[in-house]
Amino acid sequence: MARTVFSMADNPTLVSKSDRSAAQLAAPARWEERSTNRVLESRRDQILGRSRQLVEAGYELLDSEGLEGLTIRAVLKKTGLSRRAFYERFADKDELVLAVFEHTIRLAAGHYGELFRAVSDPMERLELIVTSIVLGRSTLEEVDGEHSNRRGAAMSREHLRLAESRPDDLQAALSPLITLIAQQLSDGMKVGVVRHDDPQRLAALVYNLVSTTVHSELLAERAAHCDRARRVQLAADIWEFCRRAIAA
8 A cells, every 4th residue: 555645735725824833933023023113213313313413514514614615524523423423324425415405405494384374375485485595595594694605606516416416316305395386386376376287397497497597696606705685686586587487
C-alpha cells in the first residue's frame, strides 16, 4: 500500500492560516507600537525645532548679509548646530533656500490673513496682496530699508535660478501664496467683479507678472538704496494693470 505524503501546500486553507499566524507574530505588539510612536513623536518635535532654527538663521542671514553671506558654515555658526545636524535635514544649500522661500511665503500668508479680517471686498484683498509684494512687506511689521531690500534681491536671484534648476520644488514652496490669490479671484467671480476663468490659472498669471517685475526692480536696486516713492508708484501701476486684466 502506497504511503500518502501530505503537505500544507495540499490544503490552501491551512497555508492561509499559517501565513496569517506568522504575520501576526511578526507584527509589533500593541505596547511596542505605543512605545515606538511616543519616541518618534518626541524626536519629531526635536527634529522640527532644529530645522526651524536653520531656516530662521538662513532668513536672518539674507537680511544682514545678502546671498553671499548665506552659507552652510554661517548658518551653523549662527545656530550652534553641527554639520551633521544640517545634512540630516537638508541635502544641500538649495534645499535650505527653498525652505526659506516657503518660510517667507507662510509669513506673507499669515500677514494677509490678519489684514483680510478688516477687508471684505475681494478686489481690495487682491490689491493688498499685489501692492504688498511690490513694496516688500511680507510680515506684520513695516519692512522698509536696506535689510529688506538686500533679502529681497537675494531671494529674487535665487528665485530665477531655482525656477530653472528646480521648478517643481519652487512651485511647491510658492503654492500657498498662489492659492491665496486664486481664492480672492474665485470670490471676485462669485460677486461679478472678476471675469470668469480658471482662478488658479489667473492667479499664476498675476503672480508671474508681479514677481518678474519685482525681481527686475530689486536686482537693479541691489547696489543702491530703495527709492520708496518710485516703488509705491510701481505698485500702483502694476495693480492697475492687473485690475484691468481680471475685471469682469
